[in-house]
Amino acid sequence: MIGKRLNARYQLDQVIGDGGMATVYKAKDVILDRDVAVKVLRPEHGNDPEFIRRFHREAQAATSLAHPNVVSVYDAGEDKELHYIVMELVEGQTLKKYINENKPLSLTKVINIMTQLTDGIAHAHDNNIIHRDIKPQNILIDNEGTIKVTDFGIALASSSYTITHTMSVLGSVHYLSPEQARGGLVNEKSDIYSLGIVLYELVTGRVPFSGDTAVSVAIKHLQGEVPSPRKWNPNLPQSFENVILKAMARDPKYRYKTVKDMQLDIETALLESRRGERRFVIPTIDEEHTRAIPNITTEAQLKRMKKEQQPMKPNNKKAFIFFSILFFLILSTVFASIVFPKILSVNDVDVPNVVGMNEAQAKIVLNKYDLQLKTQEVYDNTVPVGQIIEQIPNADIAVKEGSSIKVKVSLGKKPIILDRFVGQTKESIEETLSQLGITNYEFVEEVNENYPENIVFDQEPGFGERFSLETDVLTLYVSVKQPTFPIDNLIGLSQEDVYRYMNDKNLSIIHQEQYSDTIEKGYVIAQNPGFGTEVERGTEIEVVFSKGPNPNQPITVYKEIKINIPNQSNNETYDIQISYSDANHENSLFISETISETTTYTVPLTINPNSTGSYKVYINGNMKDEKVFRYEDEKNR
Incomplete structure (x- = not known):
């Protein structure tokens, strides 16, 4: 397939993903001159009408979505029985790989990832599309930290297989909701369950349920209790664990109603007002009621019960029915005339003032007046997090008991989108942070050979990420010179x-x-x-x-040569010549002179290993003496 051009437009360059249903290629759109990702349905599924129909439905579903956290679909088509979808090419990696390489993740990073992820899934739900296969392998994170959800509809196209059919499905079973595992109805809350597992993996680095087979994992989804994520991450706040436990409730009715509700709970999990939060526990309701059965103590009672159970005669039965209906109508009329006016009469109450309270305080106050609380959370630059900003109706307005009081609760200052601080000096950044109103920041000095001194080379949270002015801390890494x-x-x-x-x-x-x-x-x-x-x-x-002395290095020896002159009183003279050979000389003249008395000469000889040194003495032109010295002999002297 590499090198093939689909419909004379999409040139397939390399495989970047492979699964049981389709293969994904990096490709070139030769018409628009841009890189794209092309998903091609595997040839073995090309003749299966059900696979083709669902593959096309995936393309249609994704095409209807336009969101920065959803991979864009550009085109879909067929080329000689090869069915394909053309998508946005994301330069980055899967969230699964990102978790494995960066765990444990900071809670600030987790919130950033989950906020983007829930934004994308919520957009899909708003367009009546359920993902059905949310897992880190189907979530991409690009080089700028942007989350992209992909593979919409894959679970549908794989539904004709059992959960043990392929390894690709085995991978998905770790993120299946209980209703998917039992083959039940799948809806938005199934996606919420899967999001809970993704959040579990983000904060612990592992999935909650594992097993040797897909079936054993599915059974744990159906019957097992969610292992506490705080077991693997003791520093995890209870508020964070509560989000996971609620999203992963086995019964969908106890999960979040919408993805947006879950997102809000995640974004506020680190607020001061949620410290000391109690552990989320699913309420248990005893739906079985005990019914009283009369004791049968006498034979007369037994006979009477048998008689009552005997069928009535036809005429008596009709009369009984007629008088029963008549009696019921009369009784109903009397009951309505006496009781209904009292029931239908609802007392008025004056609305108390709950502005400035937190949600828990407001509930307590409104319950005293038999009023309901309906909240809407909004950002506010002046009111502290968790406080009620305004209420409708206002205080002292008369309403009926049981009415709902709508309040706006402050989320604090609206998060800002962080600038790119990498490459700037510490002083210039401090000035920018002051202008942005960011006071929660720290500089961490580290040696970095790739950046000049006093230049920021990394930041956390990163460029383009949301930053809460009240709860987040900006960490800036500054390059310092090596001492x-x-x-x-x-x-x-x-x-x-x-x-x-x-x-x-x-x-x-x-x-x-x-x-x-x-x-x-x-x-x-x-x-x-x-x-x-x-x-x-x-x-x-x-x-x-x-290494100490060289055992094989040359040695230098000094040899004395004594020339005796007899009858020195006669003043006779003698011509003396001495020549020598060694490592540095070959028959070289050492001395040539005329003497009239006994004289001693010292000749230095440098001798290499396995070699010799020598000298010759000439008197009046005649050689009188010659000596040869071996390296081994001289070294051992």
């Missing part, structure tokens, strides 16, 4: 001492060795850089250690 220090004098130190010094100073050693006649084996002969040079941590230091 330097003078290196010690290492010459004469032992190898053990040198390596200890290098480890203490976090220096890297380049170990070299050479022979030395003066420095003991294992001790330092030389170093580079030299003593006192300023170096940084991590600098490579070249250290030369002694």
